[in-house]
Amino acid sequence: MTNSIKITRRNLLGATAGLIAAAGLKPSAASAQQAAATAAAPAASKAKPLPSYVSWKHADSMIVHTPTTIETKRSAIGSSIITPTDRLFIRNNLPAPSEADIGDVNAWKINFEGVGKPQTLSVTDLKQIGLETMATVLQCSGNGRGLFPGKPSGTRWQTGAAGCVMWTGVPVRDVIQALGGVSAGMVYMTGTGGEKLPEGIDPSAVIVERSVPVAAMQDAMLAWEMNGEPMPLAHGGPLRLIVPGYSGVNNIKYIKRLAFTKEQTQAAIQKTGYRMSPVGQKGDPSQPAVWTMDAKSWVTSPSPDSGPVKAGVVQITGVAMGGLEDVAKVDVSLDGGKTWQAARLVGPDLGKYAWRQFVLATNLKPGQYDVSCRVTTKSGVEQVAQSTENAAGYLNSGWIAHTVKIDVA
Amino acid sequence: MTNSIKITRRNLLGATAGLIAAAGLKPSAASAQQAAATAAAPAASKAKPLPSYVSWKHADSMIVHTPTTIETKRSAIGSSIITPTDRLFIRNNLPAPSEADIGDVNAWKINFEGVGKPQTLSVTDLKQIGLETMATVLQCSGNGRGLFPGKPSGTRWQTGAAGCVMWTGVPVRDVIQALGGVSAGMVYMTGTGGEKLPEGIDPSAVIVERSVPVAAMQDAMLAWEMNGEPMPLAHGGPLRLIVPGYSGVNNIKYIKRLAFTKEQTQAAIQKTGYRMSPVGQKGDPSQPAVWTMDAKSWVTSPSPDSGPVKAGVVQITGVAMGGLEDVAKVDVSLDGGKTWQAARLVGPDLGKYAWRQFVLATNLKPGQYDVSCRVTTKSGVEQVAQSTENAAGYLNSGWIAHTVKIDVA
Known part of the structure; x- marks a missing residue:
């Protein structure tokens, strides 16, 4: 048909690899190529249903790659600037905790370290310290991966691992000021996620812990509300670190520790993961970390x-x-x-x-x-x-x- | 208990009358007084469920007065400026049409009259003419009624018949320019809603048709999207007239006709309804119409x-x-x-x-x-x-x- 939009080869490649990922297979250059060569049926006929923890998302707007990687269709983002929560992408490095795991959201605790007066504060405590609302682009570091001409490993996101979100919480700088400021000589702000870690694996291999330059603190927020509602668990509630201008992985969900540190964390997700590694090379700390987003x-x-x-x-x-x-x-x-x-x-x-x-x-x-x-x-x-x-x-x-x-x- | 918030007598009166309305009874000064005198049980225990056409609303955030009058709890509005659609109030003068009544949303038609080239346009046609996005406060004309010391008739809204909404659509002025401009001598912009009218009643007694001063056209919009999603039927989709700064009733849902007229419509909702009538008097056209909202x-x-x-x-x-x-x-x-x-x-x-x-x-x-x-x-x-x-x-x-x-x- 000439009156329909033609899907480019690049897009087709991406969609196909997404289906492979959705099927629970690890995409590889070989399998993606193979699939691209054989896939002729429309992708829609193979659409995976939403997993139960995000069953409230708008199914017709989403592409389910895997249960933890779900993107917004290119045309479903709307024209209202703010992306509705039920159409916002999902990318969780570890499964989201359950409501039972979390308990009372206002009692959720976070440790502050590398400050004048290290302390543990609850969400209730944070709500007393300050209040701000800001809109930021939340974008997965791999958004657009499926549009690279090569076949980098990972979910083959097109454009939909991104949204513009309104956050409400307390500015990190206000909390840190209340805690006596950042200790001398600290170079990084390191956030640790509160996901349940799989048993029998070295925690540093899987924990979501990221370091960003300490200057990012100035505009960062500890947020408990997203688009006018208490932050959903799937998006990092009860409390999420928002680092404006930094890609998704740096915006730590279920944050349980915020430390000012001299070194970057030794967690694999920082040390070798999320590095700008040349094609064919493994990640290592000498390569640039995936931090700020480009125009x-x-x-x-x-x-x-x-x-x-x-x-x-x-x-x-x-x-x-x-x-x-x-x-x-x-x-x-x-x-x-x-x-x-x-x-x-x-x-x-x-x-x-x-x-x-x-x-x-x-x-x-x-x-x-x-x-x-x-x-x-x-x-x-x-x-x-x-x-x-x-x-x-x-x-x-x-x-x-x-x-x-x-x-x- | 001294550590709980004390409900003022005024609030209590309002909440009680709301419950009466929710029970399908017409609130009157006498019944509200009586109820206020006897109501001691917490309001929550008598909460009505959401009606099916808005079953997707966030039940815990809403107060159901009647199936067509549902407000947002005072504390549920959040701090994210934009009110999430699932927490936005509902106030429909007539029941919302069903999806079957509406059919293809892009084929929805609206007649333009009192312009150089009167014409019928579909939503698809309008989408070709222009695009704008704006945020406005949408507020029922009666919001706060329950906080008046007297007992005016109608739903006893507290603060929650209001929200701040992001709309996307076409500026009315762009459409009218494309249709040759407003005809000479026109004083009002008159919008007609497409609700199904009850049988056996003079249409003018029930039709939702409102006139506002023609100057309001400058910032008005015909909107098909709300908060990033196609406009829900409950809120006036496929197409709603947004008149910024004017109270809710002037923002015509399911708009099927936009006419520039010399006189205000003779529909009861304009002629005698929504008038600033002195207490004890019936509405009549000599009284100010309920149009713009105050600070x-x-x-x-x-x-x-x-x-x-x-x-x-x-x-x-x-x-x-x-x-x-x-x-x-x-x-x-x-x-x-x-x-x-x-x-x-x-x-x-x-x-x-x-x-x-x-x-x-x-x-x-x-x-x-x-x-x-x-x-x-x-x-x-x-x-x-x-x-x-x-x-x-x-x-x-x-x-x-x-x-x-x-x-x-």
Whole structure:
């Protein structure tokens, strides 16, 4: 059919690998290639149901890769800036605790270390210290992995391991000030997740514990509310560390310890995991850690999952983030980057860590278009054309890889 | 118990009348008084379940007055500015249509009249014309009715017939420009709802059709998306007219006709309903229509439904709206308005039609406090101390009536 959106080979590869992952198989370069060569049936017919702990998510908006890796369909992100909780992606390094594991959410405790007066505080205590609300882009470090031309290992996320979320909690700096400040000489802020660890395995091999530069404390938050509701367990409730501008893994769920440290944690997830390792190499501490996010944008509609496009005026929409700074402008190309037109930013500006929505109204004649977008930040940093592919496929922000091919009839 | 929040007589009256309404009885001054005199059991034990068309709402956050009047508990509004859809109030003048009644949401049609080129357009057509996203306070005209000292007829809403919502749709002005502009001499913008009318009754007696001054068109929107999801039927999907700054009834659900007219509609809901009628008088067209909302604020926590308050530092939070203009500041009083302290505005500013959240951190010793708040708009308009009580209890914005009494132990 010429009036349907053509799925690019790259997208097809990604979707197929996702199905493999969803089937509980470990994707490998070989299996992904094989699957791509044979997969002809539409992905929808093989859709996996939502696992029970997130059964409240909007099933039609989600792609279930595995029970702990679930993304939002490209076209399901909506145009309301904030991603509704029931459409927000899930990526948990360990299974989420149960309500029984957690108990009274206000009694949840967190230890503070590497400060003037180390102390254990409950959520109730934190609620007395301060209150702030902010919007940030929450994005899995591997979002866009499935759009790399190679086959990095891991869930083959397309664009949907990202959302823009409103958080409420207490600024970390207010808590630390109340605890006498950061001790002298500390270089990192290290957060430890409260997931139940599997038995019989060295805890440091599996514990979710991440270190980020201590400067990230300034805008960080310990959050108990998300999009107007108590933080759901699946998203890190009762208490989650939010580090604005830093990729998902640094935003520690079920946080039970926040320590200011001289060294990065020795946990595998930091030492060898989430490193920008060259293709073919294993992660090691000499390689850059996966920390801050880059300027990035992508078209959300029309998209491979939003249905046929009729000739005439089309509103091309998408989302754009500036990483650590404000979005200044977004340009859209209909010819794969040869020519660009300025899009219009839509809706209220929720601050530099949120994303902006953009729209370009254009009159499309029948034909095929390569639709790309490119964000420029306030200081003039332009979204890269291609991110350097790395062993685990982290931080893919290249606009070429995010291009969608649409057939207009 | 001294460490629990004391419910004021005024709140108790309101809650009791709500229960009467929920039981399907028409509240009257006499019955409300009687109930107030006898009601001692906690309201929670008599809570009505959510009706099936909104069974997806968060039951613990809602107070079901009747199947078509459901409010958000004072403390359940959260601190994330945008009210989650599953916690947003419901107030439908007629039962919501079913999915079968509506059919394909993109094929929903609306007639435009009183413009250069009158035309019928579908939602698909509208989506080609333009795109905008905005946040507005959606507030039932009768919100706060239950806090008037008298007993105006109608649902005895406390504070929860209000929310702040993100809408996406097309600006009305863009559509009207595409249709050749408003015809000469038109004074009102008249919207007609597509609810199924009960048989055997003069349609004009029940149809939801409202006229607002034509100037309101400038910021109005025809919206198909709400908080990132296609507009739910219960809230007016597939298409709702949003008139920022105007109370709920003017934001026509299932809109099927938008007409620019010389006169206000003759429908009862406009002619005699939603009028600022003096107490004891019936509505008539000589009285002011219920249109724009006033500057208003209220404390959300601590509140009568948020549990006991312990002595020590307490974060007093609330929401504040400016009506038709930006919020400039909010002051909080702990002694019923004798002295005031400036609160801090929290979180991103979503524009003049949205509400702001505020917080005041204060150290409370054991005792009883009358906690009030008062918003001042950008142009210096201060929230009124008392709104003039009117026959139907509309637009109660007085800060005295919104005061909460709290016991701190």
